[in-house]
Amino acid sequence: GIQVEQSPPDLILQEGANSTLRCNFSDSVNNLQWFHQNPWGQLINLFYIPSGTKQNGRLSATTVATERYSLLYISSSQTTDSGVYFCAALPNYGQNFVFGPGTRLSVLP
Amino acid sequence: NAGVMQNPRHLVRRRGQEARLRCSPMKGHSHVYWYRQLPEEGLKFMVYLQKENIIDESGMPKERFSAEFPKEGPSILRIQQVVRGDSAAYFCASSRRDRGTYEQYFGPGTRLTVT
Numbered sequence: 001g002i003q004v005e006q007s008p009p010d011l012i013l014q015e016g017a018n019s020t021l022r023c024n025f026s027d028s029v030n031n032l033q034w035f036h037q038n039p040w041g042q043l044i045n046l047f048y049i050p051s052g053t054k055q056n057g058r059l060s061a062t063t064v065a066t067e068r069y070s071l072l073y074i075s076s077s078q079t080t081d082s083g084v085y086f087c088a089a090l091p092n093y094g095q096n097f098v099f100g101p102g103t104r105l106s107v108l109p
Numbered sequence: 110n111a112g113v114m115q116n117p118r119h120l121v122r123r124r125g126q127e128a129r130l131r132c133s134p135m136k137g138h139s140h141v142y143w144y145r146q147l148p149e150e151g152l153k154f155m156v157y158l159q160k161e162n163i164i165d166e167s168g169m170p171k172e173r174f175s176a177e178f179p180k181e182g183p184s185i186l187r188i189q190q191v192v193r194g195d196s197a198a199y200f201c202a203s204s205r206r207d208r209g210t211y212e213q214y215f216g217p218g219t220r221l222t223v224t
Contacts, residue, residue, distance in 0.1 A: 031212075033213065035215070041220075042217060048212040090211055095164055096168075097142075097145075097154070097158050099151050099152045101151045102151050
């Protein structure tokens, strides 16, 4: 089945810094989502982005399906951005999203 | 528009008891997915259901676990004879799957503790 990898596994930033999180997938995908799991465990939808680029405030995402990766950009990070960021890919042949292992982000004041 | 609802939010069971977890999808969603998350780990797919049908249960343990999504009412994930290793957060997500839309929305999760 499809493999989904994320990098880096852990990231520590000072408040105000920018960062790029990467998601690689091993097979063609129909769809891709980014989620933020906050320190209270809630999973929050960030982007539904099978291809192209989307922006929402300080966050933006780009998926290049032909090259099998997606990037999540966080600009001017805030302490509330801390948590784990997951990408999830839906393979062309599959029924279900497969989650990556996540990137744990800590933003320090 | 209410989001995905899960209850209970916290559940404590002794070894050998049964656990029943409930999930009500978002309005207009007829597809439900269950995931398990062990502490400090990612989400593992368990089962995908549509109303009255199990579409894919490839991630669900063969014994003690079952899931249903009846025509009326919430989806239920049932764990019989729980063991300590079942302690985890169980998340439910729902989606539409028409017009090429597959976006999943998650509920708040049920945290199961087996003592």
